[in-house]
Amino acid sequence: MKTLLQITPGLSVRVIDFDGGINLRSKLTQYGIYPGDSLRLLRRAPLGGPLLVECNEREIALGRGVADKIIVEIETCESP
Amino acid sequence: MRIALIGQPNCGKSTLFNQVAGYKAETGNFSGTTVKYTESKVRVGGQVVEFIDLPGAYTLEAQSHAEREAASYLRSNEVDVVINVVDASRLALGLELTLELLPLNKPVIVALNMMDEADRLGLHIDGPGLQAELGTPVLPLVASKGRGVKGVFLKALEEGKNGHKSSAPKYKERELAGERHGQARMLTQKFVQQGERRVSHRDRFDEVLLHPFWGYVVLLFVLYVFFQAVYGVGQLIEPPLLAFFDAIMQGALSPFAADTLLSEVILGVMQGVAAGIAIVLPYLLPFLFGLGILEDIGYLPRLAFLMDALMHHIGLHGKAIVPFILGYGCNVRQSCPRGR
Numbered sequence: 001m002k003t004l005l006q007i008t009p010g011l012s013v014r015v016i017d018f019d020g021g022i023n024l025r026s027k028l029t030q031y032g033i034y035p036g037d038s039l040r041l042l043r044r045a046p047l048g049g050p051l052l053v054e055c056n057e058r059e060i061a062l063g064r065g066v067a068d069k070i071i072v073e074i075e076t077c078e079s080p
Numbered sequence: 081m082r083i084a085l086i087g088q089p090n091c092g093k094s095t096l097f098n099q100v101a102g103y104k105a106e107t108g109n110f111s112g113t114t115v116k117y118t119e120s121k122v123r124v125g126g127q128v129v130e131f132i133d134l135p136g137a138y139t140l141e142a143q144s145h146a147e148r149e150a151a152s153y154l155r156s157n158e159v160d161v162v163i164n165v166v167d168a169s170r171l172a173l174g175l176e177l178t179l180e181l182l183p184l185n186k187p188v189i190v191a192l193n194m195m196d197e198a199d200r201l202g203l204h205i206d207g208p209g210l211q212a213e214l215g216t217p218v219l220p221l222v223a224s225k226g227r228g229v230k231g232v233f234l235k236a237l238e239e240g241k242n243g244h245k246s247s248a249p250k251y252k253e254r255e256l257a258g259e260r261h262g263q264a265r266m267l268t269q270k271f272v273q274q275g276e277r278r279v280s281h282r283d284r285f286d287e288v289l290l291h292p293f294w295g296y297v298v299l300l301f302v303l304y305v306f307f308q309a310v311y312g313v314g315q316l317i318e319p320p321l322l323a324f325f326d327a328i329m330q331g332a333l334s335p336f337a338a339d340t341l342l343s344e345v346i347l348g349v350m351q352g353v354a355a356g357i358a359i360v361l362p363y364l365l366p367f368l369f370g371l372g373i374l375e376d377i378g379y380l381p382r383l384a385f386l387m388d389a390l391m392h393h394i395g396l397h398g399k400a401i402v403p404f405i406l407g408y409g410c411n412v413r414q415s416c417p418r419g420r
Contacts, residue, residue: 029139029257029261030138030139031138032138032170032172032173032176032261034258034261043290045290045292045385045386045388045389046292046293046296046389047389047390048389048392049385049386049387049388049389049390049398050385050388050389050398052290052385056170056172056173056265057169057170057172057201058170058173061381061384061385061388061398063388
């Protein structure tokens with residue numbers, strides 16, 4: 001099991017769960033990220049900054065703390 | 081009749097409101113900028129109606145103060161019709177809010193905004209199909225260009241008069257967030273076709289703008305040009321304005337004897353006004369203008385993205401870079417709450 005923070009840019013992953021309480025969950029669902037959704041990690045900001053992910057046609061910047069709480073699995077056989 | 085405008089942040093709701101109300105409401109790029117709601121009486125189709133632009137909300141069940149305000153207002157008897165502005169290029173997300181609005185038992189008009197943006201992304205949306213499925217009017221809109229605005233409002237008036245509510249029983253039940261998410265995705269898959277996405281320059285810009293090295297080079301360059309422009313314009317305007325106020329003050333004080341209380345009070349008042357206009361405004365106005373430009377071209381979120389890590393070292397978020405820059409020019413301006 002990996003967290004989003006451990007993923008290298010360019011990979012597509014599927015969200016398994018959120019490792020946090022109600023505040024984390026509601027914040028992420030408000031941005032439209034749910035367990036079962038596909039994310040693609042576009043880039044990481046340097047100097048320990050946020051991660052830019054693409055989810056359902058949206059680009060969202062997530063802080064590293066939050067990214068470390070999103071449990072994901074790497075998607076094999078992704079369609080282009 | 082009261083018509084409420086609701087939509088998620090950055091869907092163009094306030095742009096639509098401005099088109100009709102005709103005066104400036106705040107439209108921002110950082111999420112959640114519309115904290116207060118704005119109201120206006122407008123003549124539509126020969127009738128005077130009241131428009132309420134509610135705060136942007138991702139969902140009615142949310143935690144933030146602004147979103148709770150919007151939710152409680154919608155449920156009250158004060159609202160006759162709801163215009164749900166949805167960003168057409170992000171339909172799946174927008175529909176989650178729409179699915180929360182339909183069970184409220186009020187007429188809902190779904191206004192798909194930014195259709196030009198959806199077109200640019202190669203998305204083809206089956207509006208009539210979606211309308212039939214949801215049982216509520218679905219209309220296209222490009223609020224920034226004024227296209228479709230009249231159609232949306234006339235429809236809202238019509239629905240308000242008829243008291244017509246969603247005719248699709250499937251969507252009248254209050255659902256859990258997870259189910260709404262699933263329904264929204266299902267609806268999107270059914271009624272949105274992904275065509276050829278036109279490759280735009282914007283995507284290529286981000287390669288440079290967010291680059292680990294070049295991004296910061298661009299950032300420093302942008303800030304350098306920005307400040308040079310602000311100080312350049314300011315230094316041009318400040319001396320003539322100061323001279324002007326000096327002349328006025330000389331003229332105004334001449335009838336009064338020097339060193340009297342009255343003359344000191346008059347001097348104080350004039351110096352206060354002069355300081356505001358002649359010292360602050362020459363720098364503040366180009367500053368706000370420049371900031372507006374940066375915001376409109378969409379650079380500010382990229383600035384926040386690049387600066388977030390550094391800002392955290394001093395206990396702030398990347399977003400705080402905006403008041404930070406603001407404060408560099410003038411501390412008073414920085415501590416004014418701006419709701420950003």
